[in-house]
Amino acid sequence: LNGCQPWTRHFSHPLCLHIVHEPPPLWEVPSTCNNFTAKVFKAGLQKNPDRRAxxxxxxxxxxxxxxxxxxxxxxxxxxxxxxxxxxxKHSSSVP
Incomplete structure (x- = not known):
């Protein structure tokens, strides 16, 4: 919310290593997610820029x-x- 990435003040190096070397968290995409939507996530999170959409x-x-x-x-x-x-029936939660 403040425009800064989380944990960069104290943990920037380990965080960068994690982002670079670990696979994207595609397991967090719910199994009920629409297949086309899941493909957008996978295409955008591809680490290899030559293979990324x-x-x-x-x-x-x-x-x-x-x-x-x-x-x-x-x-x-x-x-x-x-x-x-x-x-x-929560009027505040349903637009």
């Missing part, structure tokens, strides 16, 4: 992923929130 390809894949899940229209956001929160 270009910004143009990422934009196309992101557009395809958004179309697959209904985009970002108010109705799609509301239906997603309703699926996530079920029958809970």
């Amino acid at each position: 270009s910004a143009q390809k990422l934009r196309r894949r992101t557009s395809k992923a958004l179309r697959a899940v209904g985009g970002l229209s108010p109705s799609s956001i509301k239906s997603t929130c309703q699926r996530l929160y079920g029958s809970q």
